[in-house]
Amino acid sequence: MKLASTQNQATERINTCTVGLNRCNCFLSLTPEEQILLDQNTVEVKFGAGEMVCKQGTFATHIIYVCKGLLKVYMESKHEQLILKIIPEENLAGLNSLFSGNNVFVYSISTYIPSVIKMIDINVFRRIINQNAQFASDIIGILNSNMIQTYGRFFSITQRQSYGRLADILLCLSERIFRKQEFILELSRKELAELCGMTTENVIRMLKKLRDEDLIQIDGKKFSIKNVEQLRKIRELG
Amino acid sequence: MKLASTQNQATERINTCTVGLNRCNCFLSLTPEEQILLDQNTVEVKFGAGEMVCKQGTFATHIIYVCKGLLKVYMESKHEQLILKIIPEENLAGLNSLFSGNNVFVYSISTYIPSVIKMIDINVFRRIINQNAQFASDIIGILNSNMIQTYGRFFSITQRQSYGRLADILLCLSERIFRKQEFILELSRKELAELCGMTTENVIRMLKKLRDEDLIQIDGKKFSIKNVEQLRKIRELG
DNA sequence: AATATGTATTGATATATATCATGTTTTTCG
């Protein structure tokens, strides 16, 4: 039945990792002149692992496009941080400073792994939006899918309990980021814990438990999903 | 110093209730013809308290504008629900279905109190965005401030503990919704608890404690903030 | 007015998860 499949799609979209399945293709709606204008006002920068791309509280002067790598967007308080979303290759970040009345970043962005990033002048970006309604529509579409992703993470972090969140993140990493059952995760246990919204100690204990139950295999940073079905069940129920 | 005040503004924006201080004024950028077109494709509907305006999983056919009343936007699972945001008068809702690739509501919207709502045909809305870049820019601005508000709620719900969340909600209700120290809150304790992301029993216990410490006064649905400073302190530290 | 039905309140108990303490392994770098 069609109704059932709609429902499935909807629940499947709810995930902790905030990574959509499609890539950003808004630049296709630019005219050649606009493309040139944008290129002239774009710089490409290489970042090492763990470097800060922009800092919460500073003025937003650029829109960020991830050519290569993996970013995290997070809010910082005293010692804790809340990861709002992670941004994989071929996606935009920092769009929230467009026309929002405040031109200050409400979050920080940093790299998980060495990354290549294009930084586009925000005023030029704004100007093109103001003159190209198709481009503006595309940006609205991107903002909206970001929003929906963030709602999903919000839901997961607040409603699921820790095994469910961990199972979810592992599935997301496998299915959406690496697109493989086996992957090298270049994150420390601490970073993985932050992504799951729990403590480092707990993530380690839980990984061990999942390994003991033969749902995953881990060897240092090498992860392998052994039992997708069971992990999905834990995501939904645990 | 300017830097300090920027910082204050930034932290002040982080709140649990998701209500911005400014009202939506995007319709000012419409041409007279567009205004007429929009009006012709808008219906005004009156809702009672607790009625559902739109249901998660259904097709989004309208953009919602709150003329009068108070709405909640929430995701439903089995028995729990996560309140994503609350929408006061003179604000738009349901914008996330514009160009997001999926035209299905990822959340439900219902009224807290009797409300008057304008429902604008989503296709007409899309068409106007596609032809009026200024309007599109305004919508991007609204989406972005919504997003920033939602990040704030996400942060509050996940990082603060329950007294901080309750203090925050009480302050928000007083400062942003009712704009008075004393107000009649037409929500049940259960609804207030959901808004704070905790159980009904706990919200009652905590209200009692705040009353015992003379920070608030409560008599049924009548709330009065007695000590704003102390509540702010609890919001930041508790 | 009396019964029923939901809402509000209070207390006792359970539990998921954080925190603390401590040891081991791996990585960094002078």
Place this chain on the structure above:
DNA sequence: CGAAAAACATGATATATATCAATACATATT
């Protein structure tokens, strides 16, 4: 290399908050 510093791991304990149970109060219904 060898020392210092991270990162990883595991167990014991603490705690915030949910859950459960039971009563009081308010509101609706016949």
